[in-house]
Amino acid sequence: SAMYSAKQKGGNQFVVFEIPQHEKLVRRVQLEQDLFHAIERGEMKVHFQAQISLDEGRLIGFEALLRWQHQELGNISPAEFIPMAEYTGNIRAIGVWVLEESLRHIGDWRSRYSTNLFVAVNVSPQQMETNNFAEQVRDALSRAGLPSSALHLEVTESMLMQSSAEVQLDAIQALGVRIAIDDFGTGYSSLSYLPRLAVSTVKLDRTFLEDVGTDERKTQLFGAIVRMAHTLNLVVVAEGIEDACQLECIRSYRCDAAQGYLLSRPIPAETVEQLLETEWRDGLLSAVLV
Ligand code: C2E
Ligand code: MG
Ligand code: MG
Numbered sequence: 001s002a003m004y005s006a007k008q009k010g011g012n013q014f015v016v017f018e019i020p021q022h023e024k025l026v027r028r029v030q031l032e033q034d035l036f037h038a039i040e041r042g043e044m045k046v047h048f049q050a051q052i053s054l055d056e057g058r059l060i061g062f063e064a065l066l067r068w069q070h071q072e073l074g075n076i077s078p079a080e081f082i083p084m085a086e087y088t089g090n091i092r093a094i095g096v097w098v099l100e101e102s103l104r105h106i107g108d109w110r111s112r113y114s115t116n117l118f119v120a121v122n123v124s125p126q127q128m129e130t131n132n133f134a135e136q137v138r139d140a141l142s143r144a145g146l147p148s149s150a151l152h153l154e155v156t157e158s159m160l161m162q163s164s165a166e167v168q169l170d171a172i173q174a175l176g177v178r179i180a181i182d183d184f185g186t187g188y189s190s191l192s193y194l195p196r197l198a199v200s201t202v203k204l205d206r207t208f209l210e211d212v213g214t215d216e217r218k219t220q221l222f223g224a225i226v227r228m229a230h231t232l233n234l235v236v237v238a239e240g241i242e243d244a245c246q247l248e249c250i251r252s253y254r255c256d257a258a259q260g261y262l263l264s265r266p267i268p269a270e271t272v273e274q275l276l277e278t279e280w281r282d283g284l285l286s287a288v289l290v
């Protein structure tokens with residue numbers, strides 16, 4: 001295969017790269033640099049994925065999911081670029097922008113269509129470690145003229161393990177902003193910390209949802225987790241609902257809300273608006289529950 005080597009200064013050791021690995025490195029460096037200009041170049045967009053309540057099938061809010069359309073390389077997955085933005089520290093500036101964009105849209109939709117809609121915004125570890133993060137959130141809400149109930153924040157389990165997290169969560173909760181543990185069940189999954197942390201919601205990761213409704217043991221496990229979460233007065237959201245069988249099953253286990261491709265893909269703001277004008281007009285998505 002195509003390889004090249006570079007003799008290191010003064011030594012007799014060789015560093016050997018395989019070309020594909022070298023290309024990966026070049027891509028990474030380019031993307032890390034380009035990320036700094038992506039917002040001003042208009043390459044970033046926030047998409048929105050619907051969440052519905054399972055008691056009556058009502059549209060209750062959206063998760064904001066960032067999209068990057070790179071001018072040369074096309075669509076870059078958040079799974080690729082979010083860790084890069086974390087690494088360079090650029091995630092702080094990006095996070096502020098995502099928050100503002102998300103609040104701008106939800107404010108618009110609340111005033112025009114449904115006053116109780118919320119937007120759930122993903123928070124990265126670096127943002128949580130920013131001392132005045134709660135103030136940033138409070139200021140963003142007040143600039144948008146929105147009550148704290150219009151915003152939820154999603155954090156991961158590993159972020160909750162940081163020593164600074166507890167203080168930060170308390171400050172956010174004091175604002176009245178709800179906090180959800182994202183991808184619940186994929187991290188440390190220590191249940192002992194749950195009662196003392198200022199979180200209101202758990203989002204069960206979609207790996208939990210695989211085979212729910214068909215595999216007996218997985219279904220039982222799912223039911224047990226929902227009951228445990230309810231015992232702790234937590235709201236339970238299931239992510240990654242892809243088929244009607246899963247939906248029926250999580251509903252029968254009294255899961256509170258659902259999100260997934262079956263209900264809606266993440267879609268641009270313009271499409272949300274079209275749906276709010278037509279199919280989602282009355283906020284009831286009960287068709288998906290029958
Ligand atoms: P997440 O917060 O757990 O978001 C849910 C992911 O699952 C999204 O992937 C969504 O498109 C995908 N998804 C939703 N329903 C289904 C389904 O039914 N089936 C399957 N297979 N997937 C489903 P996405 O948009 O690629 O985002 C990946 C991750 O990137 C997010 O995971 C989140 O951790 C991160 N991310 C996205 N936007 C932001 C952001 O604005 N800020 C930060 N810090 N992280 C973000
Ligand atoms: Mg999330
Ligand atoms: Mg998730």
Ligand code: MG
Nearest residue numbers: 156182183205
């Ligand atoms: Mg995830």
